[in-house]
Amino acid sequence: MRVKVLLFGQLKDIIGRQEDLLELEPGAKLATVMTHYAERYPKFQGLSKSIACSLNQEYAQGTAMLQEGDEVGLLPPVSGGRS
Amino acid sequence: MRVKVLLFGQLKDIIGRQEDLLELEPGAKLATVMTHYAERYPKFQGLSKSIACSLNQEYAQGTAMLQEGDEVGLLPPVSGGRS
């Protein structure tokens, strides 16, 4: 199945893209997506404890099951607002 | 000696004036001014525990000594601002 992955902030710079289409095995979870990047990008691995994930635009846990066409967001700590 | 007394809010309505010139004995204190009105106006007497006094535009205690030309303010609880 395919899921769309959106990368933000410094993750976008580390991966070098803002968007990926990943082909995953059935049964893949959000954690599978995290592992995919952590294995390929040491800097991503280093940040992984501070990253949050969204599934279809809502925060979700690593155990969340993925489905064809899902939109996954990989989100570094946010820094909106001011002071 | 003469002091000017300014009356505000409901005290102005009770006394019927915004300003008085009082002739006081030497040695008079702010408390003397309070007593002056409390003796003459029962409604003033009823409110006297909630009243504050100013002497020359600063909050002052009943024990403060008065001098010729002083400006005394008799101030009911304030209600500026909002909510």
Added chain:
Amino acid sequence: MTGGKIESAELRSEHCAIVRDPINVAGIKKELEHPEDGAALYFDGVVRNNTRGRRTLYLNYEAYESMALNEMERLAQAALEQFKVRQVRLVHRLGRLEIGETSVLIGVASAHRAAAFEACRWLIDTLKKTVPIWKKEYFEDGAVWADGEAFPEEIRVNK
């Protein structure tokens, strides 16, 4: 209204003003903010259309003007010192105010927001207890002076 005069020029001190015309929020924002700040907080006190469910037509604010300005400026100085905020503005309007109009505007600018919140809250809470301004509420069937908050213990004359 010192001595019963209704008309009065605008009164200003370093950080405060007492005005009769509508409060100029944009002007105060411009005066207050500076590139060093990260946060500005504004408290806007609005004339409400009711008091405990009774319909209010309009309000009239009066003050012991010169003393009120002194007290406001004292609060401004205290806030700058106690809360380490960079800048503050306090403006109170007097005279007849219609429903929805701003009676008091307090602005606080600070590098960090925690101090701005604390200073702004303290300023409005303290202003309402100590600055000699009084409000008369006009209802359909009459007018009354609003009950003020009790003066702090140290200010009352008869304890």
Added chain:
Amino acid sequence: MTGGKIESAELRSEHCAIVRDPINVAGIKKELEHPEDGAALYFDGVVRNNTRGRRTLYLNYEAYESMALNEMERLAQAALEQFKVRQVRLVHRLGRLEIGETSVLIGVASAHRAAAFEACRWLIDTLKKTVPIWKKEYFEDGAVWADGEAFPEEIRVNK
């Protein structure tokens, strides 16, 4: 910036907006306030001219726009419920912001001021921790993504 598009229409929900043009404070004030209110509180987040003493030239804000709007609206609804305030507005600006410009404006209207202060403080504190918006700071010698605050425990993926 979903999918790398820089251009984006203004996004709006019932109480929130994400905009690219300067935030219209007067318009928000007009939308927010109502004759039932006694207090309105505005938090104005301003682009500061330095970060820990290092001179900032300008900032660029990016967001996961659709999710950011959802999260902001969720905060707005939560604030209305938890703090019993009458109305709230949250507006965040994206794109390049110059020093002194407003990046976020939060407005809270309430019959009483205590609730307005609590709701406004909670909104800005929570927005800064959970709404997916990121800031890149441009200095004279380069640019960096600002360190964000750590996500709340319940949001992190690897605990």
